[in-house]
Amino acid sequence: xxxxxxxxxxxxxxxxxxxxxxxxxxxxxxxxxxxxxxxxxxxxxxxxxxxxxxxxxxxxxxxxxxxxxxxxxxxxxxxxxxxxxxxxxxxxxxxxxxxxxxxxxxxxxxxxxxxxxxxxxxxxxxxxxxxxxxxxxxxxxxxxxxxxxxxxxxxxxxxxxxxxxxxxxxxxxxxxxxxxxxxxxxxxxxxxxxxxxxxxxxxxxxxxxxxxxxxxxxxxxxxxxxxxxxxxxxxxxxxxxxxxxxxxxxxxxxxxxxxxxxxxxxxxxxx
Amino acid sequence: xxxxxxxxxxxxxxxxxxxxxxxxxxxxxxxxxxxxxxxxxxxxxxxxxxxxxxxxxxxxxxxxxxxxxxxxxxxxxxxxxxxxxxxxxxxxxxxxxxxxxxxxxxxxxxxxxxxxxxxxxxxxxxxxxxxxxxxxxxxxxxxxxxxxxxxxxxxxxxxxxxxxxxxxxxxxxxxxxxxxxxxxxxxxxxxxxxxxxxxxxxxxxxxxxxxxxxxxxxxxxxxxxxxxxxxxxxxxxx
Numbered sequence: 001x002x003x004x005x006x007x008x009x010x011x012x013x014x015x016x017x018x019x020x021x022x023x024x025x026x027x028x029x030x031x032x033x034x035x036x037x038x039x040x041x042x043x044x045x046x047x048x049x050x051x052x053x054x055x056x057x058x059x060x061x062x063x064x065x066x067x068x069x070x071x072x073x074x075x076x077x078x079x080x081x082x083x084x085x086x087x088x089x090x091x092x093x094x095x096x097x098x099x100x101x102x103x104x105x106x107x108x109x110x111x112x113x114x115x116x117x118x119x120x121x122x123x124x125x126x127x128x129x130x131x132x133x134x135x136x137x138x139x140x141x142x143x144x145x146x147x148x149x150x151x152x153x154x155x156x157x158x159x160x161x162x163x164x165x166x167x168x169x170x171x172x173x174x175x176x177x178x179x180x181x182x183x184x185x186x187x188x189x190x191x192x193x194x195x196x197x198x199x200x201x202x203x204x205x206x207x208x209x210x211x212x213x214x215x216x217x218x219x220x221x222x223x224x225x226x227x228x229x230x231x232x233x234x235x236x237x238x239x240x241x242x243x244x245x246x247x248x249x250x251x252x253x254x255x256x257x258x259x260x261x262x263x264x265x266x267x268x269x270x271x
Numbered sequence: 272x273x274x275x276x277x278x279x280x281x282x283x284x285x286x287x288x289x290x291x292x293x294x295x296x297x298x299x300x301x302x303x304x305x306x307x308x309x310x311x312x313x314x315x316x317x318x319x320x321x322x323x324x325x326x327x328x329x330x331x332x333x334x335x336x337x338x339x340x341x342x343x344x345x346x347x348x349x350x351x352x353x354x355x356x357x358x359x360x361x362x363x364x365x366x367x368x369x370x371x372x373x374x375x376x377x378x379x380x381x382x383x384x385x386x387x388x389x390x391x392x393x394x395x396x397x398x399x400x401x402x403x404x405x406x407x408x409x410x411x412x413x414x415x416x417x418x419x420x421x422x423x424x425x426x427x428x429x430x431x432x433x434x435x436x437x438x439x440x441x442x443x444x445x446x447x448x449x450x451x452x453x454x455x456x457x458x459x460x461x462x463x464x465x466x467x468x469x470x471x472x473x474x475x476x477x478x479x480x481x482x483x484x485x486x487x488x489x490x491x492x493x494x495x496x497x498x499x500x501x502x503x504x505x506x507x508x509x
Contacts, residue, residue: 007384008384011381011382011383011384012381012382012384014381015377015378015379015380015381015382016382018377018378018381019367019370019374019378022369022370022374023367023369023370026369026370027369094367097364097365097367097368098361098363098364098365099365099366099367101329101331101359101361101363101365102365102378102379102382102411103382104330104331105329105330105331105354105357105359106351106354106382106383107351107352107353107354107355107357107383108351109350109351110351
């Protein structure tokens with residue numbers, strides 16, 4: 001690959017990343033929503049749940065922890081999950097508004113352009129996550145400096161995975177209105193049927209079936225990978241699941257946006 | 272009348288293109304060529320298949336039957352890379368309303384790998400001549416100085432002086448060597464020295480220089496020729 005080709009690919013990535021960041025900056029409400037949502041869980045819900053839930057010492061924790069500390073990785077996952085879905089929503093919006101045509105008619109492989117979109121979304125999610133961690137620190141929930149650094153590559157991976165899932169969903173959603181269904185059938189089950197709010201062993205006390213669903217939920221593995229990374233530990237199985245789901249969702253996204261499947265807008269078939 | 276396209280010197284060459292939506296045939300064996308240095312007007316009523324054709328050329332729709340060659344490269348064989356020499360103005364507005372005009376243009380410039388310096392110069396030059404949002408799309412489509420410019424009804428909704436200015440500007444571009452394919456249903460946008468492709472119900476009814484089309488159709492004006500060529504034949508559905 002020549003230097004000119006590399007520069008060309010880099011320039012396209014810069015274009016997509018810059019656009020995502022500009023849109024994110026302009027949509028201030030999105031940023032506040034991204035922070036307020038997990039903060040409500042952290043400050044309000046956690047206060048209530050703390051009394052009701054007893055947590056045993058489970059890896060990566062070395063000692064008893066408060067419930068607020070336990071749910072921080074889950075809330076980070078929530079931020080990235082919502083960001084991935086937001087990215088998906090923006091793709092559906094772009095398709096309806098026509099601006100996606102500019103991206104899809106760029107003379108670079110479509111798989112690369114979609115990868116740029118996923119990566120740009122992951123970068124945006126990192127800003128949100130670290131802003132949330134900074135606010136969490138104000139509430140006394142802190143991690144070691146090494147933990148914050150070790151979490152970064154894992155957050156990139158989990159951001160990519162959730163972004164790829166979101167992008168795949170956007171290829172299947174034909175109208176903006178249908179996005180509400182995604183909220184009900186993807187975000188909420190993914191979040192609640194995971195280890196984000198309670199450990200899987202706790203869930204197993206109530207239901208083996210639900211605990212099994214939690215255990216196989218990719219979002220659980222995203223949360224666990226982040227949880228371990230914040231304590232500078234590896235969760236090999238969770239990381240493998242995250243990478244595997246990223247590969248599958250990425251592949252499905254490329255198929256979903258394959259020109260052979262056509263490009264349909266709200267206006268229906270073109271004349 | 273599907274005249275065999277002339278490959279010689281064609282910047283854009285389409286051959287035997289057909290396309291179906293579910294059970295409806297949108298294009299049937301369409302073929303023609305777009306030479307460099309001229310404006311080729313794709314004239315057709317609403318529903319003729321113009322936008323479908325643009326969707327196929329720009330790879331937004333799958334090319335299942337036929338061949339599209341862009342600057343000597345087959346779209347089927349080269350894939351996205353074949354779009355390199357193409358500037359496209361879509362019928363539907365495609366500017367990102369969350370971004371400013373300049374940000375939209377810079378976004379496109381980066382996607383196309385245009386250096387920031389060249390992009391800034393061309394953006395300044397383009398915006399000096401054009402200001403309207405719709406016209407910004409034309410500036411964007413020409414930022415990378417494409418050899419071939421395809422425009423799908425770019426003047427719809429604009430006032431007459433603006434339409435005239437855009438038509439004149441695109442003819443000036445053609446005069447400097449750009450191959451221009453211009454889809455429209457507005458007959459007054461056709462100039463006497465243009466090439467003309469009349470598309471109706473997915474079929475090319477006539478192709479050639481304006482004078483040739485007038486002669487073969489026996490009409491005295493483009494409007495008359497268009498009416499004759501797009502008139503449903505006896506027993507043919509309108």
